[in-house]
Amino acid sequence: MTDDLLGRHRSVLPDWLALYYEDPIEITHGEGRHVWDAHGNRYLDFFGGILTTMTAHALPEIAKAVSEQAGRIIHSSTLYLNRPMVELAERIAQLSGIPDARVFFTTSGTEANDTALLLATTYRRSNTVLAMRNSYHGRSFSSVGITGNRGWSPTSLSPLQTLYVHGGVRTRGPYAALSDADFIAACVEDLRDLLGHTRAPAALIAEPIQGVGGFTAPPDGLYAAFREVLDEHGILWIADEVQTGWGRTGEHFWGWQAHGRNGPPDLMTFAKGIGNGMSIGGVVARSEIMNCLDSNSISTFGGTQITMAAGLANLNYLVEHDLQGNSRRVGGLLIERLRSAAAQVPAVREVRGRGLMIGIEVTKPGTDEADHQAATAVLEAAREGGLLLGKGGGHNTSCLRVAPPLSLNVAEAEEGAEILENALRSIQ
Known part of the structure; x- marks a missing residue:
């Protein structure tokens, strides 16, 4: 430079x-x-x-898809039918594992997590959210408010009441010396104790592997064990797959699948890799959660034709290869x-x-x-x-x-x- x-x-x-x-x-x-x-x-x-x-950088298949789409139309907003958006939503809904899934596209992971929080708090009529210590979920006012990483949380002000749970970091903290099984048991007991001191939260949002936090992760099965407790209280599980999705972990297509004993999350957010550099984010949720909003909502730039064309070409390449x-x-x-x-x-x-x-x-x-x-x-x-x-x-x-x-x-x-x-x- x-x-x-x-x-x-x-x-x-x-x-x-x-x-x-x-x-x-x-x-x-x-x-x-x-x-x-x-x-x-x-x-x-x-x-x-x-x-x-x-x-990959400069992948010909993506460059071709973007160029051809740009030659037709780049953008029209969600107020009009959009074939590339529908096609990519169909693929992601099927891959998500979430039954009767609906997909809403955004322009970033931050915006995706904002949307998931809006849906969960509206559906549950609660502004209390559970998050993991050392977590990161974006740079907006609401996502900063649930970020458990001090280095990326510049304000304590928030529209949400956030309660932080143990478990995102395996080798540090009070439970680090325990076996994996005892670590999970201790974190579950901590969660139960926490829920005994608060009104029922709307959701737990968690990265299967904490990205900005340094690629830390709990033992496999922690979030499955958490899910049993959450289900007892009707609390939703939001899996933040912005960094872990699309097969990056190798063993699974989604990070949540390492904790999937009790099925998929209620909501899942994604971004980053699906666009291969184009601005794509989004939320997948069960239909009754996605459809809980009772006011108008659109997206000017989420799901725009050129980004959807890139996402489709990228996803096809990922799967085929x-x-x-x-x-x-x-x-x-x-x-x-x-x-x-x-x-x-x-x-x-x-x-x-x-x-x-x-x-x-x-x-x-x-x-x-x-x-x-x-x-x-x-x-x-x-x-x-x-x-x-x-x-x-x-x-x-x-x-x-x-x-x-x-x-x-x-x-x-x-x-x-x-x-x-x-x-x-x-x-x-």
């Missing part, structure tokens, strides 16, 4: 709009799993625009390779994740204390080596996030792992 562009950025955009790197880069184009900056430097992309470039299976296979190799490399680096507390959703937690050696400076140094060193990563973590943690396009091949996984290993060693 030129100094001029950086200066212009700083003069017209908010101070809180963070940029990666001491010398921020302008990404000008991409292809496959690689991107290039304005100086011609080539990088292997292990972050995909925050888990959004799900299949079994990118979920590729995520499982290549992601499994990558996580083991990173664990082997991290074993030689005292600053790495844990390498965790599933499929192509991998977190590397960085701490001060021999402690559980986050080392944000070291994590930033690794990010910079990886960039110098030709690899783009992400960062995340809760208020007291610092995590490097690895989430490349799901078409990553074995050679690219090995290349990225080698660069990342060298970057990790550079901080010792």
Whole structure:
């Protein structure tokens, strides 16, 4: 990035709009799993625009669909019948596993979670919401109000009363030393105790794997156990699949399926990967929940023809090329390779994740204390080596996030792992 562009950025955009790197880069184009900056430097992309470039950069099938749709009509709003929107909604409803599902499209995950909260609180006639500690659900006023991650919650003001539940982080907190079974039992007991001190909430909203929080996850089955308690009180379950959906975890198409003993969630939100860079978000819900609103509601830009055409082409490519299976296979190799490399680096507390959703937690050696400076140094060193990563973590943690396009091949996984290993060693 030129100094001029950086200066212009700083003069017209908010101070809180963070940029990666001491010398921020302008990404000008991409292809496959690689991107290039304005100086011609080539990088292997292990972050995909925050888990959004799900299949590949400049995928011909998507470019063709977008170009053809743009040549017909780009946008008309939801006030008119929209064939691409109906077709994508049909596919997502079927894939969701939610019976008699209805789909509403938005332009982002934040807006999707806003909509889910509106539906749940209206349906249940309650403005109390359960959320997970260390969670992240977006940047709007209502979604910030339920975010359990202090680093991404700039205000305590909220239209909702939010109560936070244990369980989203397996290896920290008061239950970390317990076995998986005892961990789940303790979290369920905490939930029961919490519900005994409040009016019945509208819903529990939870990420199956916490994204911004550092790719942390509970043991499989926690949300199934929670669901039994929720059902006793008529409380809805909202699965926030903005980062975990579309097969990224490899083992399942949706993150909730690792906790699906009692069936699908009542509502599910999605975004990011389905658009492969186009602005698509949405909510899937049972019809009686989706249809509970008794006033008019439309979306000007949600479900617009050009984004729906991209989403359809992207979803078709994902399924036809079994990118979920590729995520499982290549992601499994990558996580083991990173664990082997991290074993030689005292600053790495844990390498965790599933499929192509991998977190590397960085701490001060021999402690559980986050080392944000070291994590930033690794990010910079990886960039110098030709690899783009992400960062995340809760208020007291610092995590490097690895989430490349799901078409990553074995050679690219090995290349990225080698660069990342060298970057990790550079901080010792």
